Amino acid sequence: MLDNIDQIGSVMSKHTVAVQTSPRHPGQTKIATSIVEDIRPGHFSVIQMSKLEDAFKQNTKPDLVTMQILAMESNLLYQDVEAWFKVRRIKWVADAEKTKMKSTETHLSSKPADEILPDVECR
16 A cells, blocks of 8 residues: 555655644643655646646746746645756756767767768888
């Protein structure tokens, strides 16, 4: 079961909290147990990732309002959406550089050595 929970990026946990019952009796507290959803930073559900990737395909650097709307629709914090786009742009640039390097290597390796290297006389 934990594998499925990790895949969607959230864990349900119980939190026990002492809550003051009355301002007239500050010493009296009531124990309240609540179940809350802990979203670990950097872990997004499949649906959230899908929305973020779709938005990235449309615009790699969305404006403030677009990111706020995306955050509300995805049930995320604006800061998390902003950080995701920042990291995604870094990965996007790195992938583009890798692709460029591979195409350069392929282009160079397809040519004979005499076309790549200049003619040099050996003495």
